[in-house]
Amino acid sequence: MKKCAAGLAALFLIVIFLSPRAFAAGYELPEGTSITAQSAYFVNLDTGIVVFEQNADEQRSVASLTKIMTALLLMENVSDLESTMIEANRDLYTGAIIDPTVRASHADIRPGEHVSALNMLYAMMLPSANEAAEAVGYYLGNGNLNNFYALMNARAAALGCTNTNFTSTNGLVDMDEGNYSSAHDIALITQECWKHEVFRTVVGTAAHQMPAAESHNEPYNILSLNAMIKPSSTVYRSYIKGVKTGSTHDAGRNFASAAVNDKGETYIGVVLGAPWDAAEDGYAYSFHDTATVYDWLFANYSIKPSIDTGSPVTEVKVNYSSEADTLMLYPAGDLKTVLPNDSDELLEKTFDVPESVDAPIAMGDKVGTVTLTLNGALVGTVDLIAGQDVARNGFLYAVSRVQAFFGGLYFRVVCILTAIFLVGYGLLTFWMYNRQKRQRVRRAGGPGNAPRAPRPARPPSAGRGVPPPAGKPSASRPPSSGPDELDLGFLEDDFTFGPPGED
Incomplete structure (x- = not known):
């Protein structure tokens, strides 16, 4: 038509x-x-x-x-x-x-x-x-x-x-x-x-x-x-x-x-x-x-399989498994090509596989690829699959998760922020403590913080070093309320340091 x-x-x-x-x-x-x-x-x-x-x-x-x-x-x-x-x-x-x-x-x-x-x-x-x-x-x-x-x-x-x-x-x-x-x-x-x-x-x-x-x-x-x-x-x-x-x-x-x-x-x-x-x-x-x-x-x-599907071509490390440390990888297809009858030396393989894989893994799972070249030209790419089942060990996995957490960036950042907070909190606490102490001292001093009136002159008979009559406290300072209490008036007495009897 x-x-x-x-x-x-x-x-x-x-x-x-x-x-x-x-x-x-x-x-x-x-x-x-x-x-x-x-x-x-x-x-x-x-x-x-x-x-x-x-x-x-x-x-x-x-x-x-x-x-x-x-x-x-x-x-x-x-x-x-x-x-x-x-x-x-x-x-x-x-x-x-x-x-x-x-x-x-x-x-x-x-x-x-x-x-x-x-x-x-x-x-x-x-x-x-x-x-x-x-x-x-x-x-x-x-x-x-x-x-x-x-x-x-x-x-x-x-x-x-x-x-x-x-x-x-x-x-x-x-x-x-x-x-x-x-x-x-x-x-x-x-x-x-x-x-x-x-x-x-x-x-x-x-x-x-x-x-x-x-x-x-x-x-x-x-x-x-x-x-x-x-x-x-x-x-x-x-x-x-x-x-x-x-x-x-x-x-x-x-x-x-x-x-x-x-x-x-x-x-x-x-x-x-x-x-x-x-x-x-x-x-x-x-x-x-x-x-x-x-x-x-x-x-x-003649046309030959460029890769044997019945033999492993490479292996990869396995994580979180107590059954196997490594996993054998097999090509998913044979990728036929034209090769010399007596040699396949001209065929080159380039693997693209991860450094390791995490269990669990099922047989037949794709793990990577292999690319084949002949005389420098591309023949094709074949998937690489797992050759066996690999179960995950729960304890090893849990330990690795804990290690990963403590060794991870998130944990390090939290630690740094916590340290900064604690240092800041300590400095703030110290500053507040000192501030409150100074305030207590000022409050305890009362009228002493105000200007004082002139003290009356002592009688001439009251020589240095002569205690006042018994039962009479010094007129210039208040009596002490106890043996362990600071006598603030004591600090206000006039003292002269020198040989006795000198004026």
């Missing part, structure tokens, strides 16, 4: 989310091994690990690999590929499609014929039919190829393609006219196509029978240009399951492939810019480059 043109405008509003690569460093080809392609990108679909790349983000002409995007939009926008008929509009047979000097690839779909969407897909993917791609773009663009180019670019942006621009349905337009992509971006588009079962079936087919049509009285066969799926070729590899070639003089020889090895591991590989001339065996260098990378990869690497 054809998509409504109104939906096209919405695609222009798609926000471009760059899809980060799970691992983008890859491995290096062994010494003495090389490829002729200018750009390459090989990724494992099971893990997202990039196993090899070379100038993967370089913008290049991609020729007929452009048709992979056209095929994706056809599968996504037509729900019934077998029943939906697409007309090969006569107006599309212009320019390079019919120019005999260009020798553009085709599936002999003639002007005015009606072909099912499914057979259009076979025509684009096997013999790389340019007229089929043009008819599909015209159909999905509601009769306007510029609409379809906009649709292509919006979809590429949504997939995370950052070095891609389409101005052609089939790739007969090169980079100088605005049609280009990169090895990484073509891999993203191919990976999305690979999710469709019909695509996997089509690109893995070496020959397909096209039905009779208006200008064809009988069915006829079309053949795939992918020599790597043909057992008779010297570049045949049983692990190659498709996808597509693409070549022009400006672009060179390009090839996007899907490979599944005998372990069931799936890869997408793209090589761009291999030499135009064929190798000595007559097959394109793009096929040889693809075989070189996959042969090396499958002979030396």
Whole structure:
């Protein structure tokens, strides 16, 4: 079913989310091994690990690999590929499609014929039919190829393609006219196509029978240009399951492939810019480059668990428990990745765990994480979980709480404030005591605090040192009320210190 043109405008509003690569460093080809392609990108679909790349983000002409995007939009926008008929509009047979000097690839779909969407897909993917791609773009663009180019670019942006621009349905337009992509971006588009079962079936087919049509009285066969799926070729590899070639003089020889090895591991590989001339065996260098990378990869690497979930990877101290001093931590998942067959020395682990944990702890509780890197690039992060139950000892916990209280900041602040209060209170008490004492002394003195009248002269007969007559108190001081009471008048007597008898 054809998509409504109104939906096209919405695609222009798609926000471009760059899809980060799970691992983008890859491995290096062994010494003495090389490829002729200018750009390459090989990724494992099971893990997202990039196993090899070379100038993967370089913008290049991609020729007929452009048709992979056209095929994706056809599968996504037509729900019934077998029943939906697409007309090969006569107006599309212009320019390079019919120019005999260009020798553009085709599936002999003639002007005015009606072909099912499914057979259009076979025509684009096997013999790389340019007229089929043009008819599909015209159909999905509601009769306007510029609409379809906009649709292509919006979809590429949504997939995370950052070095891609389409101005052609089939790739007969090169980079100088605005049609280009990169090895990484073509891999993203191919990976999305690979999710469709019909695509996997089509690109893995070496020959397909096209039905009779208006200008064809009988069915006829079309053949795939992918020599790597043909057992008779010297570049045949049983692990190659498709996808597509693409070549022009400006672009060179390009090839996007899907490979599944005998372990069931799936890869997408793209090589761009291999030499135009064929190798000595007559097959394109793009096929040889693809075989070189996959042969090396499958002979030396495989998908392995990057961490063993059955073995502890680190331990952490446990607080408040009498059962265990430490707790063993296990990875929650194995985080599979592509590793050398004979070693995992390149894999590095970085732990993020606390110095200690407080009991109680239940087996399976998340305690921390471990991050794995390969060749300096992120592989992934796995949770670390407790390997056993650990109960809390109530006495140890209570003691620790008491210690924490007395050693805590709150307690220290309270102590300091209390000390300040006590010192202040003591000083205030001392000051008040002295003040009250002085007041008592002044009150006890009574009239003595007022000015005194002159004392009368003593009789001459009263010599110094002669006591007054018995029974008569001194006239100048009041009698003492007792032997222990201070006689205030005593202090007021005149005393002369010197030899007796002197005046």
